[in-house]
Amino acid sequence: MSDSQKFPVAAHALAYLAHKGATAPEHAISSAELAASMPTNPVVVRRVTAMLARAGLIDTRAGAGGGAWLKLPPSEIGLDRVLRAVHGCTHLGVPPPGAAGCPVGERIPEAVSAAISAADQAAATRLSTITVADLLSTDPEKL
Amino acid sequence: MSDSQKFPVAAHALAYLAHKGATAPEHAISSAELAASMPTNPVVVRRVTAMLARAGLIDTRAGAGGGAWLKLPPSEIGLDRVLRAVHGCTHLGVPPPGAAGCPVGERIPEAVSAAISAADQAAATRLSTITVADLLSTDPEKL
DNA sequence: CAATATGTAATTGTCGTTGTTACGATTACA
DNA sequence: TGTAATCGTAACAACGACAATTACATATTG
Numbered sequence: 001m002s003d004s005q006k007f008p009v010a011a012h013a014l015a016y017l018a019h020k021g022a023t024a025p026e027h028a029i030s031s032a033e034l035a036a037s038m039p040t041n042p043v044v045v046r047r048v049t050a051m052l053a054r055a056g057l058i059d060t061r062a063g064a065g066g067g068a069w070l071k072l073p074p075s076e077i078g079l080d081r082v083l084r085a086v087h088g089c090t091h092l093g094v095p096p097p098g099a100a101g102c103p104v105g106e107r108i109p110e111a112v113s114a115a116i117s118a119a120d121q122a123a124a125t126r127l128s129t130i131t132v133a134d135l136l137s138t139d140p141e142k143l
Numbered sequence: 144m145s146d147s148q149k150f151p152v153a154a155h156a157l158a159y160l161a162h163k164g165a166t167a168p169e170h171a172i173s174s175a176e177l178a179a180s181m182p183t184n185p186v187v188v189r190r191v192t193a194m195l196a197r198a199g200l201i202d203t204r205a206g207a208g209g210g211a212w213l214k215l216p217p218s219e220i221g222l223d224r225v226l227r228a229v230h231g232c233t234h235l236g237v238p239p240p241g242a243a244g245c246p247v248g249e250r251i252p253e254a255v256s257a258a259i260s261a262a263d264q265a266a267a268t269r270l271s272t273i274t275v276a277d278l279l280s281t282d283p284e285k286l
Numbered sequence: 287c288a289a290t291a292t293g294t295a296a297t298t299g300t301c302g303t304t305g306t307t308a309c310g311a312t313t314a315c316a
Numbered sequence: 317t318g319t320a321a322t323c324g325t326a327a328c329a330a331c332g333a334c335a336a337t338t339a340c341a342t343a344t345t346g
Contacts, residue, residue, distance in 0.1 A: 002145040002302035002333070008236040008255050015251045030322065037248055038239035041305050043325090050324060062323040063313020079258055083235070090233035090266055092226070093151040096181035104279065105180055108158045111278040112151050115222055115270065122269030123233055123262040130261065135254040136247065145302070145333035173291065184336050186294090193293060205292035206344025 006086035010048045011079060012038060015135040017058065018074035025059070028067030048086060055085035074133035080124040082132075090123050092116045149229035153191045154222060155181060158278040160201065161217035168202070171210030191229060198228035217276035223267045225275075233266050235259045 013034050022029045031049065035042040049068045052058045057077060060068045070077075083089075093116070095109035156177050165172045174185040174192065181188070192211045195201045200220060203211045213220075226232075236259065238252035 003234050003236065004303070005236045005239070006303095008238040008252075008259070011255045011258065012239055012241070012251050015254070016248060019247050019251075028322095032322085037242045037245070039242050040239060042322095043306070044304065046323065047325085060323065061313075062311070062321090064319095064321040065314055066312080066322045068323095079262075088235060090235070090262075091146050092231060092233070092266075093146060093148045095151045096148070096155055096183060098155070099180045099182050102180070104162050105159060107281070108155050108162075108278055109151075111158070111280075112154045115154065115273050115278070116151070118273065119222075119233075119266040119269050123235075123266040126262050126265030127258065130258050135251055135258070137254075138250070147334070171291095175291085185291095186337070187335065189292065190294085203292065204344075205290085205342070207288095207290040208345060209291045209343080211292095 006048055007083055007088045010052055010082050010086050014132045017070050018132050019136055022069040024069055025061055028069045030067040052085050057085055075131050077132040078128040079130045080128035083127055090120045092119055149191055150226055150231045153195055153225050153229050157275045160213050161275050162279055165212040167212055168204055171212050173210040194229050200228055218274050220275040221271040222273045223271035226270055233263045235262055
């Protein structure tokens with residue numbers, strides 16, 4: 001599996017919505033405007049916003065004057081939820097199968113897998129301490 | 144950038160060396176044997192062991208009876224060092240450049256970048272609590 | 287000298303992602 | 317009711333990264 005830019009794009013989009021005060025259908029932001037702020041392609045943005053909508057973080061509406069808006073206050077959207085929304089993980093790799101025959105050697109892959117999962121969870125836990133609102137603060141208090 | 148299997152391969156190789164008691168040149172394990180335990184290609188293993196050697200975790204020797212052996216006790220090799228040795232990271236993505244013009248929007252990418260770095264560091268810190276020796280323990284006390 | 291083994295370059299095939307176009311469905315507004 | 321705007325998604329090509337493989341110079345043992 002290859003690297004994906006979905007998480008940074010999602011985080012940027014949510015921060016942009018928060019910055020623009022898009023918290024209701026009347027203030028929806030179009031994928032074209034979000035894409036211009038990256039900058040990237042509107043379709044790329046819609047692919048991500050569709051996932052964020054499925055995760056319940058935003059709502060979207062088609063049609064003239066449509067677009068996306070936040071369903072929650074920016075201070076209540078932890079980045080771990082954003083990562084999960086786009087099916088992200090740390091991508092540290094997948095353990096090799098492990099050769100059959102050696103009783104000890106066969107267990108190495110699952111131990112490596114457990115270590116990767118632990119790292120994955122640690123990253124998610126750290127991201128949970130950062131919210132979309134934090135992405136807009138001018139001071140670098142979040143590190 | 145695509146996913147890399149370097150970290151799992153490195154972790155597996157180190158655990159295999161520890162399991163085989165390869166702690167001195169006389170007990171060197173060849174890349175062919177390591178590759179067979181994955182299983183993968185010997186060249187893939189050598190690419191990784193070369194990085195581990197540069198990081199000072201193992202030593203290697205060419206020639207008949209050559210191969211790789213550990214330079215440190217397995218209990219002193221934290222997996223964060225292994226990850227750094229293979230130049231690994233969480234691969235959460237790279238923030239988009241951010242469109243020029245909006246003074247607030249321009250700062251979003253660096254905020255996202257800081258969040259990704261924080262997640263990266265959290266993952267490394269978690270991996271530092273797991274050693275190569277832990278990968279061989281039969282009980283799943285590491286999670 | 288022959289056999290074994292590393293380190294690295296070059297090549298190929300595969301796979302995932304991005305960017306793009308296209309299209310049907312939905313919505314606002316005149 | 318008609319027109320324009322907008323989403324969601326499919327289809328496609330271009331691109332890049334990686335694994336696997338072959339090849340070879342170098343190093344070491346016996």
